[in-house]
Amino acid sequence: MKTKLITTIMVAGLLVTSPTYSQETSPPENKSILASIQCDSDKTKVFDIVTKKHGEKLLGKGQLLMREATKGMFHKAEMYMTLNIKSGSWSIIGVFPDGTGCLVTSGTMFTPYAQPKQEL
Numbered sequence: 718m719k720t721k722l723i724t725t726i727m728v729a730g731l732l733v734t735s736p737t738y739s740q741e742t743s744p745p746e747n748k749s750i751l752a753s754i755q756c757d758s759d760k761t762k763v764f765d766i767v768t769k770k771h772g773e774k775l776l777g778k779g780q781l782l783m784r785e786a787t788k789g790m791f792h793k794a795e796m797y798m799t800l801n802i803k804s805g806s807w808s809i810i811g812v813f814p815d816g817t818g819c820l821v822t823s824g825t826m827f828t829p830y831a832q833p834k835q836e837l
Contacts, residue, residue, distance in 0.1 A: 760818025767808040767820070773799035781811045781821065800827055
């Protein structure tokens with residue numbers, strides 16, 4: 718009798734605390750992804766990784782705004798995009814005013830939408 722009562726309480730507890738799988742759940746609208754990025758106080762070391770190891774060349778540059786995960790502060794940096802057109806590997810490097818270089822993100826299977834009018 719005691720075992721039956723404990724089993725009933727455990728099952729009732731699972732029913733109360735378990736999510737209802739029959740309900741439709743919508744995915745969250747915003748995602749916050751905490752990531753660790755590779756940085757070096759000598760930006761040339763970061764560029765060497767993508768140019769020498771992966772054969773990437775400079776495709777373009779611009780401004781980058783990066784949010785610090787721990788404090789939520791925003792930091793501006795120069796953004797450089799590199800590409801190996803043959804392998805499709807690409808990288809985005811951020812260079813901060815103090816000279817620190819960070820490999821912000823990288824990927825594969827890059828496909829251009831249109832041919833550039835001139836070589837960079």
